[in-house]
Amino acid sequence: MSVQHVRKWCREFSAGWKKVHDEERNGRPSVSEAVIEMVQREMLQSRRITVSELIARITGSSYGTVKRALTEKLGYHKSCARWVPQLLTSEHEKRLDCARQFLQKYQGDKEGMLDSIIMRDET
Numbered sequence: 001m002s003v004q005h006v007r008k009w010c011r012e013f014s015a016g017w018k019k020v021h022d023e024e025r026n027g028r029p030s031v032s033e034a035v036i037e038m039v040q041r042e043m044l045q046s047r048r049i050t051v052s053e054l055i056a057r058i059t060g061s062s063y064g065t066v067k068r069a070l071t072e073k074l075g076y077h078k079s080c081a082r083w084v085p086q087l088l089t090s091e092h093e094k095r096l097d098c099a100r101q102f103l104q105k106y107q108g109d110k111e112g113m114l115d116s117i118i119m120r121d122e123t
Contacts, residue, residue, distance in 0.1 A: 031069045035061055039069045043076065047083050 038058045042049060054066050070076045076083040088096065105113045 031065055031073055035065060036069050036073050039066060040074060043070070043074070043083055049083070 035058065039054060042054055042057055051063060051066055055061060055063060058066065070083065075086045077086050
């Protein structure tokens with residue numbers, strides 16, 4: 001960051017400025033609710049769909065608009081060629097908690113903890 005920008009920020013914070021994030025700018029295209037709904041509908045049909053395929057199915061939308069609807073508005077990210085939600089479900093959170101408890105017990109008593117695990121099969 002240049003010295004000029006640092007001085008500008010110091011002046012603005014001294015004057016009472018408290019925001020550190022950029023504000024919305026005029027002219028920046030926004031993602032309409034209609035586009036978000038269309039993207040969501042297409043995503044539910046096929047999670048392996050690409051952004052280019054989504055653009056072909058949703059007429060009048062640019063690459064940036066569709067990508068922003070997927071990532072910022074709907075909270076998806078690409079993982080192993082599939083779009084998956086970024087947030088954990090309650091089931092995922094339970095599994096994560098169990099794994100953390102298991103790891104804590106293992107770190108406390110490695111040999112004794114492994115001996116206490118009971119393995120069984122379906123019979």
